[in-house]
Amino acid sequence: MIFQKSSKMPTDVIETEFSERGTPLVHDEVETIVGPSVNVEGDFASEGNIIVKGTVAGSVHTSRHLSVEQGAKIMANVRAGSAQIAGEVKGNMKIKETLELTATARVLGDIEVKTLVVEAGALIAGKVMMPGLEGVEGKGLRNSRVAPTKKVEEIPPMQ
């Protein structure tokens, strides 16, 4: 955590040490915060966690956690390690681990994720794909659908 009240120490710190004078020392992890009245345009990438409260257009990429808060707008393709969405996302999402959609979430785009958690009230318009269903999908398609018959005419070689 980068933001913290000086009087209170955050609970979710990675490592806490105590100095000679007895004051706790906090080792923070790199975190990017996009505030509510800030507009970001372009290829937005970060090595650490991203918290979006404003507007982002272009593409968003992080190997760690992405949090889109209520009222925030992302008009971009998203790639993240894990994500929690409470705002609006217009674009395709590729999440490595868990995607959590809260009641206020609106997703307009395809989702590719390992684990999906959807709260009642969340809106999705798009395809949802999960790894591990590739074989089942193939079998299902073979059983349910009949491939259209195609007529192939052999053209004799020109003499």
Place this chain on the structure above:
Amino acid sequence: MYVYLYDNFIRHKKFAATVKAMEINLTDYGIAGKIIRLNNYTDAKPIIEDEIKRGATTVVMVGNDHTFGQVLSRSATCETVFGFLPIGPGNSIAEVLGIPVGVEACTVLSRRRKVRLDVGWINNRYFVAQLHVLPAPLEVLYDERFRVTANDLMEMVVCNLQPFYWKQHKGDAETQVVHPQDGKLEAFLRPLTKKRWWGYTYESPSIFPFEEMEIRSAEPFTIEADGRRTKEIKVKIKLAHNKIEMIVGKYRKF
């Protein structure tokens, strides 16, 4: 050989006892050396270069955050080991470096735990502590990849070693802190929006860790780097890795 750069303010009577105790401690540790007193307009770089030629191996700044910024913003390119003995109020960098304020700092200095520190580079000069861009209609380009704008004015603080203390609202009792982290510079952005007929209110801030950034504006904006104010139209800020070799404490925050 050790060289000590004393800031002008420690001539004051109230610091005399601490300075004397420090000098005794340094003599006990066998690291006492030449003392040079800095004035407000002294450029530390030629002094340090002269002392290096005379055989100085360690240059120790004695003072507060202002002294630290004043000396290192000029002499970051000097090839020597730097030390810091914090005295008096306004010492937030010392905490980051794990150096206790006062006489105990001599112990840290004597242990010579050396670490290479990153410094910020802004339009051909260095800044060590903090860079403050006063509210202006800014456009910020990060790492040549994405652009950040606000609807109206925007204030910006780039922290290198000095933490930034701020309040959400003017009347707030609790002060919040942005902790600097080594390896990246932290840009703290606070947009301002117009409040009814006059005045501005601060919006929730944004934080972007970065290595390279460009700040642009249609009109000149004021920047304050390590206490020195200038007016600019376009500013390029970079991170210069491992520029300064510094003696730090065991309980440093990076």
